Amino acid sequence: MIKAVFSALLVLVAVTSTFGKYIPKTGKRIPQTLSRGWGDQLIWAQTYEEALYWSRSRNKPLMVLFHLEDCPHSQALKKVFSENNEIQKTLDEKFIVLNLMYETTDKHLSPDGQYVPRIIFVDPTMTVRADITGRYANRMYAYEPGDIKLLSSNMAKALKLLKSEL
Amino acid sequence: MIKAVFSALLVLVAVTSTFGKYIPKTGKRIPQTLSRGWGDQLIWAQTYEEALYWSRSRNKPLMVLFHLEDCPHSQALKKVFSENNEIQKTLDEKFIVLNLMYETTDKHLSPDGQYVPRIIFVDPTMTVRADITGRYANRMYAYEPGDIKLLSSNMAKALKLLKSEL
Numbered sequence: 001m002i003k004a005v006f007s008a009l010l011v012l013v014a015v016t017s018t019f020g021k022y023i024p025k026t027g028k029r030i031p032q033t034l035s036r037g038w039g040d041q042l043i044w045a046q047t048y049e050e051a052l053y054w055s056r057s058r059n060k061p062l063m064v065l066f067h068l069e070d071c072p073h074s075q076a077l078k079k080v081f082s083e084n085n086e087i088q089k090t091l092d093e094k095f096i097v098l099n100l101m102y103e104t105t106d107k108h109l110s111p112d113g114q115y116v117p118r119i120i121f122v123d124p125t126m127t128v129r130a131d132i133t134g135r136y137a138n139r140m141y142a143y144e145p146g147d148i149k150l151l152s153s154n155m156a157k158a159l160k161l162l163k164s165e166l
Numbered sequence: 167m168i169k170a171v172f173s174a175l176l177v178l179v180a181v182t183s184t185f186g187k188y189i190p191k192t193g194k195r196i197p198q199t200l201s202r203g204w205g206d207q208l209i210w211a212q213t214y215e216e217a218l219y220w221s222r223s224r225n226k227p228l229m230v231l232f233h234l235e236d237c238p239h240s241q242a243l244k245k246v247f248s249e250n251n252e253i254q255k256t257l258d259e260k261f262i263v264l265n266l267m268y269e270t271t272d273k274h275l276s277p278d279g280q281y282v283p284r285i286i287f288v289d290p291t292m293t294v295r296a297d298i299t300g301r302y303a304n305r306m307y308a309y310e311p312g313d314i315k316l317l318s319s320n321m322a323k324a325l326k327l328l329k330s331e332l
Contacts, residue, residue: 033198046268
């Protein structure tokens with residue numbers, strides 16, 4: 001008897017929690033996250049404007065990460081990136097982070113082209129750190145999964161902030 | 167015995183699934199969603215550039231919604247907005263949607279100021295529909311929870327696309 005009441009309650013809870021909520025014809029979707037899998041525990045800026053504002057006001061460098069969901073190179077880097085505790089911790093504590101699937105109107109963010117994956121650092125003075133590059137001469141801001149240590153040392157470079165004019 | 171093995175397995179699964187994952191000092195966070203509570207089942211654009219691209223390529227009007235998490239007017243509107251099935255269904259099927267907490271550099275999106283909540287429609291021809299307004303003369307693009315029917319009829323207006331030049 002108690003079991004039956006409990007079951008009925010469970011059903012009731014299930015019904016009321018979905019009652020009236022819009023569900024697409026194609027079925028319920030998992031809400032998209034701002035992280036897009038690059039670090040669910042990080043606080044991601046939504047737009048470049050927002051990221052610049054945070055970077056300036058908190059005096060932290062910004063990492064902008066361009067990627068695409070259907071790009072296998074992006075996905076391979078994402079796996080290593082999101083599972084690397086040291087990188088995740090440093091980004092969370094010392095950086096502003098932004099991941100984008102569409103280019104911005106700011107050409108400084110694509111010094112040598114609009115490819116993915118591409119990682120650009122920006123100083124809190126709003127200067128794009130074009131000097132912080134990966135290991136590929138034809139795609140200077142690209143990183144492969146094997147380059148994660150280089151990325152880590154580039155993050156350390158970005159943390160040495162340019163001299164503020166203030 | 168079987169129960170014990172099963173329990174051990176469960177523990178193992180729980181341990182391995184969290185093993186090695188970065189957790190902030192302040193505790194585990196719930197990943198932020200792009201919807202920010204304005205409709206978890208909708209597919210939200212992340213940036214204005216992205217939203218404009220989708221709007222043009224799919225020939226659907228764009229709704230841009232400016233809001234703030236710590237603004238009670240935004241929160242009150244969000245509750246009514248996210249729980250309104252008709253609005254959610256129409257947005258999902260016939261609109262491109264974008265919600266922003268930071269202003270863009272495009273001044274056309276703030277015809278009479280940068281207040282929140284503020285809802286601006288953009289035609290697929292990339293024309294801001296400054297003619298689609300709410301009921302407040304001093305904040306023409308603001309909506310209160312009681313204005314949800316007006317918002318609905320404004321959505322219908324936005325669906326009557328401006329004549330394309332093509």
